[in-house]
Amino acid sequence: MRPAACDAMSLADGRSIAFGRTLVMGILNMTDDSFFAPSRLPSARDALDRACAMVRDGADIIDIGAESTRPGSLAVPEEDEIGALIPAISSIRGWLPQVPISVDTRRARAARLAVEAGADIINDVSGLELPGEAEAMAELLSGTKAPYVLTHTKGTPDIMQQDVRYDDFWAELVDFFERKLDWLSRRGVSMDRVILDPGVGFGKRQNDNAEIAANAGELQKLGFPVLVGASRKGFIGRIQQAAGLAPQALPEDSLEGTLAVTALCAYAGVEIVRVHDVRENRRVVEVADAIRRARHGG
Numbered sequence: 470m471r472p473a474a475c476d477a478m479s480l481a482d483g484r485s486i487a488f489g490r491t492l493v494m495g496i497l498n499m500t501d502d503s504f505f506a507p508s509r510l511p512s513a514r515d516a517l518d519r520a521c522a523m524v525r526d527g528a529d530i531i532d533i534g535a536e537s538t539r540p541g542s543l544a545v546p547e548e549d550e551i552g553a554l555i556p557a558i559s560s561i562r563g564w565l566p567q568v569p570i571s572v573d574t575r576r577a578r579a580a581r582l583a584v585e586a587g588a589d590i591i592n593d594v595s596g597l598e599l600p601g602e603a604e605a606m607a608e609l610l611s612g613t614k615a616p617y618v619l620t621h622t623k624g625t626p627d628i629m630q631q632d633v634r635y636d637d638f639w640a641e642l643v644d645f646f647e648r649k650l651d652w653l654s655r656r657g658v659s660m661d662r663v664i665l666d667p668g669v670g671f672g673k674r675q676n677d678n679a680e681i682a683a684n685a686g687e688l689q690k691l692g693f694p695v696l697v698g699a700s701r702k703g704f705i706g707r708i709q710q711a712a713g714l715a716p717q718a719l720p721e722d723s724l725e726g727t728l729a730v731t732a733l734c735a736y737a738g739v740e741i742v743r744v745h746d747v748r749e750n751r752r753v754v755e756v757a758d759a760i761r762r763a764r765h766g767g
Contacts (some may be wrong), residue, residue: 562587623672627675686737
């Protein structure tokens with residue numbers, strides 16, 4: 470079931486993403502409900518301007534979403550999500566034809582229309598557990614060459630942080646991925662196009678999130694590229710607050726903490742980090758990666 474180790478993943482039109490170092494995925498939020506207000510973009514034109522700035526700052530991938538999946542958030546109407554996503558993706562693809570674009574959606578129809586508009590990667594935080602969507606998503610994946618990000622989560626965003634329990638968090642995380650990968654494989658989805666996201670903040674306790682940051686490289690033992698999306702999330706703010714460094718656990722105060730997680734991930738060789746602040750995170754990645762190579766005598 471596991472793919473052979475590779476240094477790149479193919480995209481449409483002969484392009485590819487190479488994993489020679491940790492790649493930086495820049496976040497574009499086409500919603501007014503994102504947990505980090507400065508990331509909210511009201512129009513396709515704003516999304517294009519931000520995407521161009523991110524590429525100048527060193528983004529390797531642009532990730533576009535139009536539905537907040539922060540803890541406690543409710544699903545947006547599908548047509549509203551599609552109406553925000555497609556113009557932004559089309560505009561960015563037209564101006565940045567070589568840049569890999571990821572669509573952040575839980576819905577198969579939105580993902581299909583996004584791929585038709587120019588998206589390369591399907592970033593699905595549902596964990597294939599959104600009612601009525603898993604089979605449709607698998608059917609789409611089996612018929613497209615788009616890489617797929619499989620995310621670990623517990624329930625939908627509105628309830629995922631309610632009464633979170635694990636007997637053995639890491640064992641259950643790995644078991645989740647093994648089961649979902651087997652499920653996808655049996656439905657004809659090519660395993661050489663799957664990326665694993667441990668889902669920081671998606672049905673996790675404080676220590677679970679810290680454990681992901683400390684051991685993200687361990688997930689590579691499953692044989693798949695790994696994506697970590699910890700940027701400005703609550704567990705970072707709570708660490709800073711507990712240390713007396715901030716009065717509240719606010720995303721606006723969590724840049725330095727985010728950079729610490731990025732450094733850990735890059736040093737561990739994690740393939741992709743998903744971030745709001747591309748320039749700062751790209752600089753951290755380059756230094757951490759150089760130090761990692763020196764550790765191995767590279």
